Amino acid sequence: MLSVRNVHVNYGPIKALKGVSLDIRSNGITAIIGANGSGKTTLLHFISGLVTPEEGDLLYEGISIAAWPTEARVKHGIAHVMEGRxxxxxxxxxxxxxxxxxxxxxxxxxxxxxxxxxxxxxxxxxxxxxxxxxxxxxxxxxxxxxxxxxxxxxxxKLLLLDEPSLGLAPVIIDEVYSFLQELKQAGMTIFISEQMAALALRIADYGYVLDRGAIVKSGDSAYLKALLASDDLSSIYLGKGNH
Structure with missing residues (x-):
């Protein structure tokens, strides 16, 4: 449904995204996981048109929308649930x-x-x-x-969620994630950003690991869960706790 291609985003001297490329598949959940400050929020802001990249493209249903304003993206079916409610x-x-x-x-x-x-x-x-x-x-x-x-x-058509579990009690997190699972089963396409990898991978079909603005790992949820279980991501990912 949506493809991010070689995206670079800078905040002055800070390189927030460094050549990020990924695909969000239709009718399922794709997760972007990584430690706080890895660039997850910037990536979602790029997709919804809230930040302008130095370089890169964004394809939505096969059409480049990198130059579209945020309101056009919303009207064509991209909804963004931002961090901070x-x-x-x-x-x-x-x-x-x-x-x-x-x-x-x-x-x-x-x-x-x-x-x-x-x-x-x-x-x-x-x-x-x-x-x-x-x-x-x-x-x-x-x-x-x-x-x-x-x-x-x-x-x-596409729901972007930025840290939906942030600051919530475990019982509410379970309710939110149960709802997201229902949306997935109904055919919704969801892109979810989470610091808590185990939480996101509980419902995701596929995921990407973002570290300091770059994609360092990707694969289906079983593969990424195995990396978490073996501590292979411990050096780049600190949010391994499970609710």
Whole structure:
């Protein structure tokens, strides 16, 4: 579905990405794993158009979109759930979802919106019980469920997730990852960034290891799990803990 080709991103003298190339396959989960500061967030920001590369290309369904602005990428089906749970925290849970539903398709019928909301609330009853509360009053885990749900309301073809487990209690992490597994089984294409390798590889089909801006290992999840178990990645990857 999406191919990153020889991408270089610099922040002044800092080389954040150094010739990164990878492929995100359709109808499954691809993981990018690596220690904090390895360049994972920069890579996702490049894919969603938030940073401009010094060099490289981005192919989406066979078309180069490297010059497309972020809003064009969203309207063509790329949704990005950023690290830090970026919500309109003064707005209600319902209004955050409503905005997301309209973003890609501005003129949705009321019945369609109602159906979309019902789907969210059936999956996460806690969001329905708090739908009139400001999003900023939710717990961290509830905010993560809200922002993933909001991203899905835009009916994306590709869902980018940056550190979805960050700062969450283990029971909430399990709920989030169970939901991602359901999305995978329904045919969603997902690209997930995680510091905790064992967590991401629990649901991923294929993965890449990023170290100081460069891809150093890649393979299916069984291969990468074996590397973790044998400590072959210990020198470059510090986030091996399991939840």
């Amino acid at each position: 970026r919500l309109f925290k003064d707005q209600t849970v319902y209004d955050n979802l409503l905005l997301a539903a309209h973003f890609r398709t501005p003129r949705l019928e009321k019945k369609t919106i109602t159906n979309k909301m019902e789907q969210v609330f059936q999956r996460f009853p806690i969001l329905e019980s708090k739908k009139h509360q400001p999003a900023g009053t939710l717990s961290g885990g509830q905010q993560q469920l809200l922002i993933i749900s909001a991203a899905l309301l835009s009916a994306p």
